Amino acid sequence: MAQKEYSVRLYVDAGLSQDQGVVLEKAQSHYIGTVMRRKPGDKVLLFNGRDGEWLGEIQEIKKNHSLIRPVERTRIQKNGADIELWFAPVKKTQTALIIQKATELGVSCLVPVQTMRTQADRLREDKMYLQAVEAAEQCERLSVPKIKELTKLDKVLASREADRELIFCHERRDLSDPVEVLEGVAPSNKVAILVGPEGGFTEEEREKIASCDGTHILGMGPRILRAETAVVSALTLFQALCGDWRRELSE
Structure with a gap:
């Protein structure tokens, strides 16, 4: 089977089971038919965050809808740890990058946080969700992270929650061994990683965060990082030392 037949991967809301047809709406129909130039008989991959990943065969492509028939399940549903990313939104392009990279790095929930120096006071959760869907389709994960509204x-x-460990990414913290810091995180599936805005947290905010129970303070190295760089750095460290990168190797 040609490799191009597997290059289309779509997130759908519908349940997935063998031979139960899935109807795609206008935007996805346009994508597979016009953008990707697929035709009836070609194969695509489908996932919905519940039923694993399925190989589907295109039955028909119309202007306003298409019909896909799931043929066989290619991967069972398997979700990673419950990792929330608490981040202060920055400029539009950088925020989109944060959503994309956090999705690729296995975040289960994106929580935009309003801090004293947060630049954005309004966000389009629907647009953020579409960006997360696109990233999930491309990186082959089996779920799409939830998107919360902007919250102070x-x-x-x-x-x-009392059992959710908090990893506070502190841009002004004296250098500390990140391995030692993350080794102190309880072996739980629930964690929140907090990254600040451009300009960083205020001293009052730092003190308040650091005083919370279950907080692990992670220094961000000898250089001041951009917000999007800090997100990627923190998530990479966590996944490599505590998360699914490590678990996948042991399985």
Whole structure:
């Protein structure tokens, strides 16, 4: 089977099971038919965050809808740890990059946080969700992260579950061994990683975050990182030392 037949991967809301047809709406029909130039009989991959990944055969492509028949399941549903990314939105392009990279790095929930120096006071959660869907389709994960509405830092801290470890990415913290810091994280599936805005947290915010129970302070190295760089760095460290990169190697 030609490799191009597997290059289309789509997230759908519908349930997935063998021979139960899935109807794609206009935007996805346009994508597979016009953009990717697929035709009836070609194969695509489907996932919905619940039923694993399925190989599907295109039955028909119309202007306003298409019909896909799931043929066989290629991967069972398998989700990673419950990792929330608490991040202060920055400029539009950089925020889109944060959403894309966090999705690729296995975040289960994106929580935009309003800090004293956060630049954005309004966000389009629907647009953020579409960006997360596109990233999930491309990176072959089996789920799409949830998107929360923009919430003030105090409220996010107050609503944190007691069993959710908090990793505070501190841009002004004296250098510390990140391995030692992350080794102190409880072997739990629930964690929140907090990254600040351009300009960083205020001293008052740093003190408030650091005083929360279950907080691990992670120094971000000898250089001041851009917000999007800090997100990628923190998530990479966590996944390599505590997360699914390590678990995948042991399985």
